[in-house]
Amino acid sequence: MAGTNTGYGMDLLRFATAGSVDDGKSTLIGRLLLDSKAIFEDQLEAVEATSEAKGYDYTDLALLTDGLRSEREQGITIDVAYRYFATPNRKFIIADTPGHVQYTRNMVTGASTADLGLVLVDARQGLTEQSRRHAVILSLLRVPHLVLAVNKMDLVGFDQTVYEKIYAEFTQFATKLNVPDLEVIPISALQGDNVVTRSENMPWYSGPTLMHHLEHVHVASDRDLIDARFPVQYVIRPKSDEFHDYRGYAGQVAGGILKPGDEVVVLPSGMTSKIAKIDLFDQEITEAFPPMSVTVHLEDDVDVSRGDMIARVKNAPSPSQDIDAMICWMTTTPLQPRQKLAIKHTTRTGRALVKDIQYRLDVNTLHRDQATNELGVNEIGRVTLRTTVPLLCDPYSKNRTTGSFVLIDEATGVTVGAGMING
Amino acid sequence: MTQTHSDYRLSQLDQLEAESIHIFREVAAEFEKPVLMFSGGKDSIVMLRLAEKAFYPAKIPFSILQVDTGLDFPEVMETRDRWVARLGVNLVVASIDDAIKNGIIPDAAKISRNRLQIPTLLNAIEEHGFTAAFGGGRRDEEKARAKERVYSHRDEFGQWDPKNQRPELWSLYNGRLHEGEHMRIFPISNWTELDVWDYIGREDIEIPSIYYSHQRRVFERDGMLMSETPLNPLRDGEVVEERTVRFRTCGDITLTGCVESTASTIAEIIDEVAVARKTERGATRGDDRFSEAAMEDRKKEGYF
Numbered sequence: 001m002a003g004t005n006t007g008y009g010m011d012l013l014r015f016a017t018a019g020s021v022d023d024g025k026s027t028l029i030g031r032l033l034l035d036s037k038a039i040f041e042d043q044l045e046a047v048e049a050t051s052e053a054k055g056y057d058y059t060d061l062a063l064l065t066d067g068l069r070s071e072r073e074q075g076i077t078i079d080v081a082y083r084y085f086a087t088p089n090r091k092f093i094i095a096d097t098p099g100h101v102q103y104t105r106n107m108v109t110g111a112s113t114a115d116l117g118l119v120l121v122d123a124r125q126g127l128t129e130q131s132r133r134h135a136v137i138l139s140l141l142r143v144p145h146l147v148l149a150v151n152k153m154d155l156v157g158f159d160q161t162v163y164e165k166i167y168a169e170f171t172q173f174a175t176k177l178n179v180p181d182l183e184v185i186p187i188s189a190l191q192g193d194n195v196v197t198r199s200e201n202m203p204w205y206s207g208p209t210l211m212h213h214l215e216h217v218h219v220a221s222d223r224d225l226i227d228a229r230f231p232v233q234y235v236i237r238p239k240s241d242e243f244h245d246y247r248g249y250a251g252q253v254a255g256g257i258l259k260p261g262d263e264v265v266v267l268p269s270g271m272t273s274k275i276a277k278i279d280l281f282d283q284e285i286t287e288a289f290p291p292m293s294v295t296v297h298l299e300d301d302v303d304v305s306r307g308d309m310i311a312r313v314k315n316a317p318s319p320s321q322d323i324d325a326m327i328c329w330m331t332t333t334p335l336q337p338r339q340k341l342a343i344k345h346t347t348r349t350g351r352a353l354v355k356d357i358q359y360r361l362d363v364n365t366l367h368r369d370q371a372t373n374e375l376g377v378n379e380i381g382r383v384t385l386r387t388t389v390p391l392l393c394d395p396y397s398k399n400r401t402t403g404s405f406v407l408i409d410e411a412t413g414v415t416v417g418a419g420m421i422n423g
Numbered sequence: 424m425t426q427t428h429s430d431y432r433l434s435q436l437d438q439l440e441a442e443s444i445h446i447f448r449e450v451a452a453e454f455e456k457p458v459l460m461f462s463g464g465k466d467s468i469v470m471l472r473l474a475e476k477a478f479y480p481a482k483i484p485f486s487i488l489q490v491d492t493g494l495d496f497p498e499v500m501e502t503r504d505r506w507v508a509r510l511g512v513n514l515v516v517a518s519i520d521d522a523i524k525n526g527i528i529p530d531a532a533k534i535s536r537n538r539l540q541i542p543t544l545l546n547a548i549e550e551h552g553f554t555a556a557f558g559g560g561r562r563d564e565e566k567a568r569a570k571e572r573v574y575s576h577r578d579e580f581g582q583w584d585p586k587n588q589r590p591e592l593w594s595l596y597n598g599r600l601h602e603g604e605h606m607r608i609f610p611i612s613n614w615t616e617l618d619v620w621d622y623i624g625r626e627d628i629e630i631p632s633i634y635y636s637h638q639r640r641v642f643e644r645d646g647m648l649m650s651e652t653p654l655n656p657l658r659d660g661e662v663v664e665e666r667t668v669r670f671r672t673c674g675d676i677t678l679t680g681c682v683e684s685t686a687s688t689i690a691e692i693i694d695e696v697a698v699a700r701k702t703e704r705g706a707t708r709g710d711d712r713f714s715e716a717a718m719e720d721r722k723k724e725g726y727f
């Protein structure tokens with residue numbers, strides 16, 4: 001790819017698109033890739049040929065990301081497409097998500113790992129229920145940075161008042177959400193205005209282009225480096241002569257900084273020990289922090305297995321079997337009290353019983369409907385669960401890894417719910 | 424001691440490595456019988472390296488599986504054998520020729536070996552009872568791959584249903600299976616071609632020599648430079664000449680083209696990849712050129 005650099009020093013920004021169907025998400029990603037020279041000749045030629053064959057007046061850039069046959073046939077996005085590009089200092093992982101309400105679960109999939117959410121709005125239509133739903137989901141998922149792209153400005157004559165009206169409407173709505181960082185950019189995804197190059201059609205706009213913002217948004221402080229959390233994934237026991245007594249706990253650091261000598265507690269047993277050393281492949285390292293995958297050794301021969309968590313003695317989550325969480329429900333059979341599901345939280349798996357559905361969130365008004373007794377597909381609500389195993393969890397607002405879980409239907413094996421723990 | 428991180432930031436390559444290692448460990452912990460599908464190409468070598476790191480100093484706790492098309496580059500087989508010997512892993516070879524001999528798949532001389540890989544692979548997965556198969560597919564390779572989950576569910580026929588994939592949230596992977604189903608696992612989903620080269624350079628690991636510039640007797644077919652080999656008879660008008668080339672992917676010798684190149688070090692390859700105007704598959708893979716949905720169709724049937 002032209003315009004790219006090698007990856008040693010680069011940092012990483014993951015972002016996800018969001019917004020109603022046809023607001024131009026896929027077109028925008030196509031434009032971003034094209035203008036940052038991340039599209040190869042053979043890819044562009046294929047898309048030009050398809051657009052021509054379909055009798056379009058212009059090249060449909062959405063075809064660059066709508067990679068499934070049914071998506072191309074229907075002209076909509078069904079599932080997330082992951083695309084990649086890089087500028088000299090940053091690599092971007094883009095999740096282009098579907099706007100159609102039926103595929104909200106796929107939008108949640110794409111947004112769950114994002115550092116930044118890019119909500120598109122069609123300038124002609126303003127905010128729709130779906131743009132609000134997606135903004136609510138991004139805020140619940142604690143995606144720390146939000147961009148509202150007012151798209152199709154070409155269709156409203158690049159009119160500043162249209163932009164300002166949507167800007168005002170959205171900021172009004174966003175005050176009720178958790179949106180720590182918001183940027184509102186008027187664009188035309190189709191023509192490229194304010195995407196990579198500054199628009200000459202909108203001299204009244206003095207803010208950054210989308211690309212400039214993506215390159216410079218500060219993501220360093222989004223991680224928790226205070227509360228050490230190490231979910232044990234796998235116990236490494238070589239059973240070889242050379243490494244006869246080797247016993248290491250492998251996992252990915254979920255929070256804080258781990259160092260040899262740290263006094264630690266193993267949960268849920270509560271046994272304490274000290275970190276003897278930390279391995280990264282064949283090297284011993286002096287500290288481990290998120291999201292490193294390392295192997296931790298303890299000084300004492302305590303019982304540790306997959307699903308346990310290593311934390312600091314004076315700063316550990318308290319194991320709990322009563323979970324209060326926001327749930328995005330993702331299947332057509334509604335979530336109801338007394339339902340039993342499998343639950344996966346960090347490296348722990350157990351079963352969960354739905355004790356109570358406290359309320360359903362109306363994504364338009366943010367009203368809490370307490371009268372409801374179930375959550376339908378694509379609905380969001382606050383739920384109380386009782387789990388068979390204690391979860392070693394933090395509030396999702398403190399830690400996106402130790403605060404999240406998924407619910408799995410035990411009969412079908414399908415992931416049916418995404419949970420974010422309150423606290 | 425590795426580099427210090429005064430600001431507690433990991434470079435993107437280190438983040439990708441950490442994510443992939445997490446996936447390997449998750450699968451090893453949750454699946455009864457995983458296997459790593461090894462093609463001998465650079466992506467499967469990067470997978471092997473990541474698996475080595477994930478379980479070190481223990482051996483990789485699963486076998487590796489290779490579908491022997493009978494049309495593989497000899498250089499690739501040599502590299503495979505050295506990796507297998509160094510890591511001490513168990514190698515399972517599923518050969519298309521054997522599958523034909525044993526009547527498992529039809530001897531359809533007209534069907535490309537590329538397509539015969541699918542039933543051979545599915546048969547091997549079933550025969551050995553593998554419940555999870557790691558593949559080196561990357562989402563940047565192709566637009567259908569760009570849609571696929573890290574844990575990609577396959578039904579009892581080995582098929583992928585792209586319109587009905589399981590949600591995949593955070594790094595919480597769902598490995599639930601029913602009898603007869605299996606999971607394809609793509610631990611380097613988020614790596615780009617450039618990341619793979621960066622990593623090979625950084626780790627200083629062996630890849631097949633055909634990736635580096637060399638002299639080769641080639642002929643032109645469908646706009647691609649193909650290797651001269653008795654496995655791929657010349658057609659009318661095709662002429663063989665010696666050129667300085669290298670391969671961007673390693674596939675079936677009769678379908679994988681090479682590019683003219685003098686890049687003989689990783690650094691030179693990276694420079695070349697960075698300015699390439701065509702995708703690695705679009706440029707040199709005959710198997711992906713049949714139609715716009717060629718990859719999606721093969722994936723639905725159970726391709727890698």
Ligand SMILES: Nc1nc2c(ncn2[C@@H]2O[C@H](COP(=O)(O)OP(=O)(O)OP(=O)(O)O)[C@@H](O)[C@H]2O)c(=O)[nH]1
Nearest residue numbers: 021022023024025026027076077099152188189190
């Ligand atoms: N005039 C104009 N048309 C646009 C612009 N952006 C997108 N479009 C058109 O709007 C239509 C929908 O665009 P897509 O990019 O497919 O929309 P989407 O948001 O990805 O839709 P889903 O993924 O299905 O939710 C296409 O016909 C685009 O060409 C724009 O800035 N100006």
Ligand SMILES: [Mg+2]
Nearest residue numbers: 025026076077
């Ligand atoms: Mg789209």
